[in-house]
Amino acid sequence: MEKRPNDTIEMLRAEFANVRKTAIVGHLHPDGDCISSCLALYHYLKDNYGYEADVYLEPYPSVFDMLPDTAVIRHTVKPEVYDVVYSLDCADLDRIGAGKELFDSAKKRVMIDHHISNPVFGDVNYVKGEIGSACEVLYTLFEEDKINYNVAMCLYTGMVHDTGVFQYSNVTPDTLTRAAKLIAFGIPFTDLIQKTFYEKSFNETRASAYAISKAAQLLDGFFVWSYMETKEMERFHITSAELDSVVSELRNIRGVDTAVFLYEIESGVWKCSFRSNHVVNVSELAVSFGGGGHVRASGCTFYHKKPDEIITEIVNRIPKEDYAGRAL
Amino acid sequence: MEKRPNDTIEMLRAEFANVRKTAIVGHLHPDGDCISSCLALYHYLKDNYGYEADVYLEPYPSVFDMLPDTAVIRHTVKPEVYDVVYSLDCADLDRIGAGKELFDSAKKRVMIDHHISNPVFGDVNYVKGEIGSACEVLYTLFEEDKINYNVAMCLYTGMVHDTGVFQYSNVTPDTLTRAAKLIAFGIPFTDLIQKTFYEKSFNETRASAYAISKAAQLLDGFFVWSYMETKEMERFHITSAELDSVVSELRNIRGVDTAVFLYEIESGVWKCSFRSNHVVNVSELAVSFGGGGHVRASGCTFYHKKPDEIITEIVNRIPKEDYAGRAL
Incomplete structure (x- = not known):
């Protein structure tokens, strides 16, 4: 057209x-x-x-x-x-x-x-x-x-x-x-x-908080991530759609540029949400894993991997000059 | 003057x-x-x-x-x-x-x-x-x-x-x-x-989230509360001042009028933060326990009690007509 x-x-x-x-x-x-x-x-x-x-x-x-x-x-x-x-x-x-x-x-x-x-x-x-x-x-x-x-x-x-x-x-x-x-x-x-x-529901609030309480830092706090398994979502009686706010809250941690949240949509299949504040182009990052999105917000899917394996792959793909030359 | x-x-x-x-x-x-x-x-x-x-x-x-x-x-x-x-x-x-x-x-x-x-x-x-x-x-x-x-x-x-x-x-x-x-x-x-x-620090974020993930509802969700012990704060390397946001986040849970957060400042001594959205006058509530504050935000201190004992006392003091006549 x-x-x-x-x-x-x-x-x-x-x-x-x-x-x-x-x-x-x-x-x-x-x-x-x-x-x-x-x-x-x-x-x-x-x-x-x-x-x-x-x-x-x-x-x-x-x-x-x-x-x-x-x-x-x-x-x-x-x-x-x-x-x-x-x-x-x-x-x-x-x-x-x-x-x-x-x-x-x-x-x-x-x-x-x-x-x-x-x-x-x-x-x-x-x-x-x-x-x-x-x-x-x-x-x-x-x-x-x-x-x-x-x-x-x-x-x-x-x-x-x-x-x-x-x-x-x-x-x-x-x-x-x-x-x-x-x-x-x-x-x-x-x-x-x-x-x-x-406002969030009681279950949504507790589940998101639980995911955030498990967060871990890498690259001296430049990178932060967390994850949630299907069985954990079941325990909190929520679906993955109710975990939308997690990655944004991770991004609000002082010193963080890049935040990643993984949630399991079925056994071994992980949706990955990326956010960044100023430095890393997470659109490029997601595209490199077959996903897409915007410079500061993007996503992709991983199959048959464990969360820590996925995070290792992602961290290895963050350009060293981005991390080294950060201006937070 | x-x-x-x-x-x-x-x-x-x-x-x-x-x-x-x-x-x-x-x-x-x-x-x-x-x-x-x-x-x-x-x-x-x-x-x-x-x-x-x-x-x-x-x-x-x-x-x-x-x-x-x-x-x-x-x-x-x-x-x-x-x-x-x-x-x-x-x-x-x-x-x-x-x-x-x-x-x-x-x-x-x-x-x-x-x-x-x-x-x-x-x-x-x-x-x-x-x-x-x-x-x-x-x-x-x-x-x-x-x-x-x-x-x-x-x-x-x-x-x-x-x-x-x-x-x-x-x-x-x-x-x-x-x-x-x-x-x-x-x-x-x-x-x-x-x-x-x-923005919050990494420890502050994880600790607040942990406290929220432990939240419990009472009075059909009209009342929500959580608590944090000194030893838990130590585990997260934070002080109680870094838990300021917890009670506000509890107040944002759908259906909640009154939110309460207890944090232990020394063994058996609990500071209590109250927030309400529309109904309960938490200034009166805090005053009735020797504290004070505003209609929608107040606080007091409890000595030598356990969290669930404190919460039972507080809930018993919420006017029945407030809870029954709620308009959330």
Whole structure:
């Protein structure tokens, strides 16, 4: 598909104002920004233009039910041809989740995203790779005087999730200024952060903590790692999906550049999550083991090896100049 | 001491402009907001009015050495009579740390704070109980065009620390707007948050995680607790001061209202930290055991009891209507 330039804010706003049979779709495994951006657009259209869009998302963590009117979200597709379908926060046509066929069959496809890698796959497109979240992109598209309490709750939540609560380098002065205007609506921002971002279940908390308590250091603390076996997950009554936060917490250990967490998905098969702070390119590291990802966050899979054998292989592949020339 | 009204911004600004022998003091056990506010004022005076104030603070965590020019901070007092001494972030005259006698003997004492309980103990006073941090109070006092990179780094860091990275209910739209202007100076805000707020040492991380992995629930998950014995701390090579984050993390467990962490400071003597989210008044709870604190964060000490005996006593003292009428 030929890459085409972004359309203008005016074009997008004209689309919003255009009352037709409308749906909104997100991406596979919807995360905070995805769910929030879909609901933000839903409320914006309904409250300002008086029409309800059908929202299609795969099942998502129940904590997001504190967002307004999540009951409208559909997980299964009704066989319709929509006049317009909005794709939000989705970097790739293949990654649209529930509602993908509706997007494909829509009379007009509108794509709004913030992933710089987005190949621009809509009929109307708005991709802002320099903006930290899909919700913040929507903020720039929405007319400020048309944002209300419900829209603000959604936009704020997405911005929190894709910025690690205003920490990541994708936060700009505009991000914080926009967040300021959103909390001025009196939204329960303290609870939104705690309940959708920080809160974990009892089992998840104990299991993650257990994994972290087993952490070990190598390379004078430049490298830290831990692992969890299937039988340990069973003991804590959790699945590997509930161990997401472990590798990020390992990365927060003072002096650490590279953090690795291994979790066993079936006997002898280990998923490996890599994170780094400043030095090691963990995308290259993961690719060298048949995986992939980003410079600071990546992953791969190992078969029929033990954790300490895997770690030895990984450590041996860390460039000596990275470790020796570290600037932590 | 008679409580006197706050002085005006103009009076405070006149003090800043007044070049005299000047010192700055904070409070006992200086935290992020205390250290940052003292350094922010130091840089503001030096860069705009060309005079160096002597900064007196007790020893503080070394992570704050990433703030500009911490080398000027003195831990021991030189016997001087200062023309003016600024007390920053200190809620009570008795809680001034290093430099207290200098404050007492100063020709003029200027007090700037954000604690609503502050009895107003200076000759010139500026207490804003509705503002979330001493650094944000300074922001309102400083002239915006006199804030520079170094001042911005300090103000931002203090605001981050006293708001739990923009999460607590003391965050206002103004807080975020001010933070936006501060990061516009190009300060390393991502690192400031990670290194001064989230980062823990390897031992601290493993020990805290171990304590959390032992957590237990009571009252259908309304109450969660854990504990750590002296011998366990020794095994992890840490002191109890390095277990600060445990009780906050317990409070983040889904469904929890009240979290309790017990740590043994000497054989059979247990310090107890309480936190609650919405329901139980843990100040009353701590007071009923001879301790004290705030509605959502408090503490007390138990002697010659075992952890499970202590927890049974605490749970029995939680009002039944609190637990039964919970709205989590």
